[in-house]
Amino acid sequence: QSVLTQPPSVSAAPGQKVTISCSGSSSNIGNNYVSWYQQLPGTAPKLLIYDSNKRPSGIPDRFSGSKSGTSATLGITGLQTGDEADYYCGTWDGSLSAVVFGGGTKLTVL
Amino acid sequence: EVQLVESGGGLVQPGGSLRLSCEASGFTFSSDWMHWVRQAPGKGLVWVSRINSDGSSTSYADSVKGRFTISRDNAKNTLYLQMNTLRAEDTAVYYCARAIRPGYAGFDCWGQGTLVTVSA
Numbered sequence: 001q002s003v004l005t006q007p008p009s010v011s012a013a014p015g016q017k018v019t020i021s022c023s024g025s026s027s028n029i030g031n032n033y034v035s036w037y038q039q040l041p042g043t044a045p046k047l048l049i050y051d052s053n054k055r056p057s058g059i060p061d062r063f064s065g066s067k068s069g070t071s072a073t074l075g076i077t078g079l080q081t082g083d084e085a086d087y088y089c090g091t092w093d094g095s096l097s098a099v100v101f102g103g104g105t106k107l108t109v110l
Numbered sequence: 111e112v113q114l115v116e117s118g119g120g121l122v123q124p125g126g127s128l129r130l131s132c133e134a135s136g137f138t139f140s141s142d143w144m145h146w147v148r149q150a151p152g153k154g155l156v157w158v159s160r161i162n163s164d165g166s167s168t169s170y171a172d173s174v175k176g177r178f179t180i181s182r183d184n185a186k187n188t189l190y191l192q193m194n195t196l197r198a199e200d201t202a203v204y205y206c207a208r209a210i211r212p213g214y215a216g217f218d219c220w221g222q223g224t225l226v227t228v229s230a
Contacts, residue, residue: 002154035216037155044220045147045155050210056218088155092215098171099145099157099215 003028004089006102013110016079020105022072022089028100032092034072036065039086039104048087049074079109112136112219114206119224126196126228132189132206132221140164140184143209145217146191148202148226158204159191163212174200196228 005023012018022034034052037045047056049065052072064075072089089102118130132144146158159170159180168180179192189206203225207217 033214033216035210037217044205044222045207045217046220047210047216047218050216050218090155090157090215096172097169099147099160101155101157104154 002103003093003096003100004091004102006087006089006105008103009106009108011108011110012079014079014081017075017077018079018107019076020074020087020089020107022074022102024070024072024091024093024100026070027095028070028091028093029067029072030070031094034065034067034089034091036063036072036074037088037090038083039088041085045088076107081109083107084109112208114208114219114221116204116206116221116224119204119226121227121229122196123230124197124228127192127194128196128226130191130193130204130206130224130226132191134187134189134208137208137219139182139187143212143214144180144182144189145207145209146180146189147205147207147217147220148200149205149223150199150202153202156202160209161189193226196226198228200226201228202226 036049039045052067053065086104093100145160161180203223206221208219210216
């Protein structure tokens, strides 16, 4: 059981937009920045978003992040088949004194 | 190029020990906080441990506290994870990761991972 809650799966057609939610509490998302990671099959995670809404260099602006209260959202526009992957949110939890992740969301591009 | 390369994984019996290494290159290793994150087969990411830049401060997930020890050798640009009293539930791919900035729970560089299998 993960501290942060993500939907197990989402799907959309190529070219469409999808959002992935990440729900937490005041001890984690509510008072800390959120990061998002993409994990392609058989590979290591890759940073997509940090500080809740910033993109590292090299990450296309099709990927966006937002945070409101104790929830965060990853948005992906112009979906491509290459976006099929598992997506994870992560942040610090002050009550647990630990980094926490969501359970992951599998994106299928139909 | 910023790079992290893990090694040391393998098959170990329950109750056994293993030491993982993570060799860093392409950045000033001694300036960065480092973490270990693991992923059991078919499961999600789970944070394991972190160490500050000079090795004077460490923290651990409750599930490994007292059994695992994180350390670093800045002269060798290498991060370590000593794992003792291993259990079947420690079976996972172990990733080392660099924190985006000191004290931050986000990681901008990950190694390729090393598989640890705990089984009789």
